[in-house]
Amino acid sequence: MLPSRPARAPVVALLAALLTAATALVPAAHAADGPGSSGTREVSGGRLDWGIKSSFQSYVTGPIAQGSWELRGGAATIGGSRFRFHSAKGSYTPESGALEAAFSGGVHFTGHRKPDGTHELDLTITRPTVRLTGGAGSLYTATLYADMTSRAKGTGEVTTAAQVPLAALDVSGVDLRGGGTHVGLADVPATLTAQGAKAFAGYYTQGTALDPVTLSADILAAAAQASPGAGPSTAPSAAPSNASGEKRATEGGFTEAAVDWGVRRTFREYVTGSIAQGSWKLGDGAQDGGALFRFPRGKGTYDAGAGSLDAAFAGTLRFTGNHLDLTLGGVKVAVKEGRGTLSADVTGDGRTAAEGVPLVTFDASGLKEKDGLAAVAEAPAKLTAEGAKAFGGMYQEGTDMDPVSLAVPLDAKAALPPLPDLGSGSSAAPSAAAEPRTKSTASSSSSSSGSASFPAVPVAVTAAVVVAAAVATFLMTRRRTPTASTPSLD
């Protein structure tokens, strides 16, 4: 739209009004039937994949706004243009099919930078929540809410509002009734609400098509739900892995450290995007946190005095796609004099190319012990010369790679930092969107080929899903522990 368009109503007024409306909606849905009460089950774990609006992404990063976006709160990207929100929490009522799933993470868009360094366009969308009501004979209605912080065009006034109804979801044909352990919606058409339209400074009108929404959420079995008095449930990876209360580390040795590293965001996007049309697969206990991978069961030694550490971790990570087959395993971390090195055995095309290749160096000067946990979080990392070779020369030595986080529990009370919980079938490929699903889809399919991945054939896949499953599909798969060794498409 043209810049000469008349300015719309200030976002400020709109968001304030929304806040009231949204607040009114929230308790109504669950006042009488909260999680854990009869008939309602708890949602715990899962992901929502949504590009918001791909033309908005292009506009923000294009020549007009000359801006960028950054991920917040553990959000990830998937394929070329979708954001992945994580750690679903909420409730599900099998009888009616009503679902509320709130996801974590967000995206901050900035553009039209002003000389003073602030941005004319400054919009943050976090904590998308899908609420689907109705069912039991009546039609469902579904809305996607989000927390939004927006700078008004013109006045520059910043407004924050919680859980603004942002998108109306077309769930015609959906039936979420049942009693399974997993629900999913694939490629649900989304349109902007009136309130959402104003949060985009009026450049879009109500009813404007947004990107379709795909989500997948795990439903706790009735017995596993938090009983009154029990603490809130935690993601599996957040719990201390040693429940016995024994000291984990003796004389500087430890056995349960974890290192988190996402390799590089653009690399993950390349793998799952339209060029490589591939995916990744984790093995031997490695876990997928969306924007990072966790290599667990780190054994080694830590010398607090010298600030040095040596650790070897479990887990493998394999990227496959067109002309691409790269496996990292045998991950090791060494820290000395404030400098860390992460190395791995690098296998290409099924052959071991090299063992113990130093891939990145990172700033480990922040490695500190607190509450029994020696840790460094999100340490900036740079590619080594050997690492550049391992990535086929796609990046040069010194390229910024994803930061490295290291956590070493030194006593039994120390817990590893939680990992975003993507739910069952944690994988690179947005599985719910990739294939038409049926009500009783088993969770053992091992298709992880690029050809089935969403980013490779978005149009064809969308069409197939619409025709075969009347826009959205419902999954009722067996709950399984989100171990990393599961197939990347479930």
Ligand code: HEM
């Ligand atoms: C200096 C102030 C701004 C200027 C000069 C400006 C200019 C423009 C122009 C020229 C377009 C048309 C782009 C195209 O057709 O390819 C556009 C589109 C748009 N602008 Fe801005 N804009 C400004 C601020 C904002 C702000 C504060 C927002 C709030 C989020 C915003 C949101 C949008 C949106 C959503 C579009 C449509 C993108 C699409 O999907 O194609 N703009 N803007």
